[in-house]
Amino acid sequence: MQLATAAGAGMAGHLLLHSLLLSLPLIAGWTASNCLVTEGSWLPLVSRFFLNCPLNSRLPLLAVCTKVTNLTQALEAVPQSVEGLCLAGSISVLPQDALSNYPGLKVLGLNLRLTRLLPGALRGLGQLQELSFMAPQSKNYLFLHPNALDDLRSLQKLNFLGPCLDRNSSIQLPTSLRQLVVRYSCLQDVGELDDIFPDLAHSPFSGDARTLDVLDLSFNWQLKMASPGALQGLRLGTLHLDHTKMDAAAVLSLGLQKLKSLSVLFTVTAELPAETVAHFELQELQVGNKQIGHITLEALAFCHSLQSLVLQNGGLTDLPPNFLAAMPRLQRLNLAGNQLQRVRLCMNETGFVSGLWTLNLSDNGLLALSPATFSCLSHLRELLLQRNQLTLTLDGWGLHLETQNISEIFPALRQLTLLGSSLEALCSQDTSSFFLWQLPGLQSLKVRGDGHSPRPCCITGLPNLQELKLDALKYRARPRPVQLQELVGELPRLRVLQLARTGLETLSAAAFQGLGSLQVLVLDWEKGLVLDGGLQELSPQMPQYVYILTSSLACQCANAWLEPWFEGSPRTYMWVQPPQLCPAESGGGSKHPLFPFLLNHCQEALELELFLGSCALLLLLISLPLLQEARNSWVLYLQALLRAWFQGLRGQKNEGKNFLYDVFVSHCRQDQGWVVQELLPALEGCPPEGQGLRLCLPERDFEPGKDVVDNVADSMASSPITLCALSHRALRTPRCRLELRLATSLLLAAPHPPVLLLIFLEPVSRHQLPRYHRLARLLRRGDYCVWPKEDEGKDSFWAWLRGRLGQPRCR
């Protein structure tokens, strides 16, 4: 629960950052959200998590959420800029304005067991082009209000995949609609569509017939009737009736004004529907039914308009002699799955030449093909003959390649797939950046090993490689943990790296050094991964998307830094699947979720590392949301950063200088009382009560009239120690957070940072702290302390502070 809220809060900042500066979809990703976000171009890498979502790779940003039970909660993890969204889960009612936060949505899939949409549920989706309602179980009724789709002015495709629709619905279809799909539903009669969508055939506005590219009624197992005139006047491109009990001949009675393509695979259509073809002058026909068996010359005579014919699984044993000549426009012919033992498509004597360019004869009983078979097919470009009983002999073919001359023979090779190869041929013998194959043009390389390579193979030195997939490289005989840098070296243009079953264990910053362009990293089927803490430093250069799929993170303290980093990293979207667990502690019991477990057991290792380290760039990025809080402050911030940097450089030259102050005290106005009443007397007073130190307090010691930035920078440079006081009150005010940021970033920028001491005036949860980045690193163990509430603790507090500040002195 805590995790989810933190992620939500972090997101607002990231989205702001997004709109400000970067064109990156920035949100924190983590399995807690159940939502996977990706860019369209990376969809193929994670497509198996998108299940049967109708999303496509042309959409720039996509998200899929599973196990959705609370829509509001699920959508917290989805950036507003997504254009494709799929929601799967169990919600029965879609509330008003459910998705109005996503005005740019183009494709929406709802697999939610919906029974009802409240009025206005789809409000604000004026750009939506495709909408799908899916239902996991059949006989699940969906009740749509007649005006439910009114807001969808751009809707082109409407899909009902599963739910049954009430006959009385009278749903009004948007005029922009081009494609209507009602599959796996309860239709028994095509005429029911007339009741469900009264304006399907006739547009309500012009009164004219409507034009639709596709009407797909497949997989309505009970569909067997077509009331005459059910689709009277509709101008239709393609009608799909596959897997129904319809006969193609019944299509004639529907009253369609126009039809180009008809598909009646796996229906009761028992012969070539010649009359239907002729009536509409169909260009495409797909038909398949064992009972067809034979095609008569008479039927064929009606089919001259066909450009594409699929006659699959029709039980055909022969073809009429002038089969092709009867269909002079035919370009694509699929006769797969019949029982043709020989085919005679061409007649010697006629001199007829067919325009056919694709011929599929797979899955027949073909025994032989004579050259004459193809004599009239001079345009043929594609011939499929798999699963026949042909014996094929290719004379004069034979290719034997030595590793050394791959580059000579294929100097312009762009894509290469190596299967089952023992990789010695590919890899250099040592770890140098020399790659045996000089393939300067290679852009895509896929290697699938056979588990017999004892050494991992390092792919390196390919200057133009953009995509690399390494699969099944683990040495089966004696698997050993592999580091990323053993697999990839210098690949400066690499954008996508996919590793599956490589035995990879450790991911450290060093491995990313040669991968400056990496955008996506996918780790698939890897076990016990350890992500080195040094990767935090690398944050800005880390790939934008990291997907850890069907893999496990090791239950080790070395991974403990990850959770806060996932929550906070503004640049990298990370998705880990499945939920990660630590083994049950001795004595059985159930397993523990990884991160709470690590946080509880790795306190020592974590300490203030929780606040995360990173470099100045990251700091700058994260500071930007403050723009809202303090206008133009980032200019101040940059100024101060540079100043401190230069002062630091100057300071380097005259080391051993005398400091003006002993301690610079950074605090916020809210905590001034404590500083004046408690801290000042204890430190500035003369011993034995005080320490006799010279404190620099901003409100007291800053030079009046001098620029604040100059003041802060100068004062900090004039004090060897900086003491920071923090409280809830202070952290809640933007101004204070800004001051703290300023102070800490100045600290970071200095080449020789001063000693830093941190005092928490009350226990502060790490969620409340702004991220101090490297601050944590500057703090040595024990450089921070909590001001005790009770008096008895105070002595030890002062003792701690004195110990840190050094000997008392008085001038």
Ligand SMILES: *[C@@H]1O[C@H](CO)[C@@H](O)[C@H](O)[C@H]1NC(C)=O
């Ligand atoms: C759904 O989640 C939101 C935000 O997390 C919460 O405010 C709301 O109460 C939840 N609704 C239900 C029905 O649990």
Ligand SMILES: *[C@@H]1O[C@H](CO)[C@@H](O)[C@H](O)[C@H]1NC(C)=O
């Ligand atoms: C549909 O309409 C008919 C006739 O108007 C009515 O008898 C039937 O109850 C209605 N069904 C539903 C589910 O509203």
Ligand SMILES: *[C@@H]1O[C@H](CO)[C@@H](O)[C@H](O)[C@H]1NC(C)=O
């Ligand atoms: C050819 O037919 C086979 C068997 O039905 C099918 O698997 C294959 O996809 C078809 N190929 C083309 C290009 O249509």
Ligand SMILES: *[C@@H]1O[C@H](CO)[C@@H](O)[C@H](O)[C@H]1NC(C)=O
């Ligand atoms: C077609 O020509 C071949 C040889 O050119 C011949 O063997 C065959 O009998 C001819 N077939 C027909 C149907 O004329």
Ligand SMILES: *[C@@H]1O[C@H](CO)[C@@H](O)[C@H](O)[C@H]1NC(C)=O
């Ligand atoms: C490939 O290399 C081998 C050895 O270097 C050489 O004998 C052979 O002729 C080369 N083959 C081609 C096709 O270049």
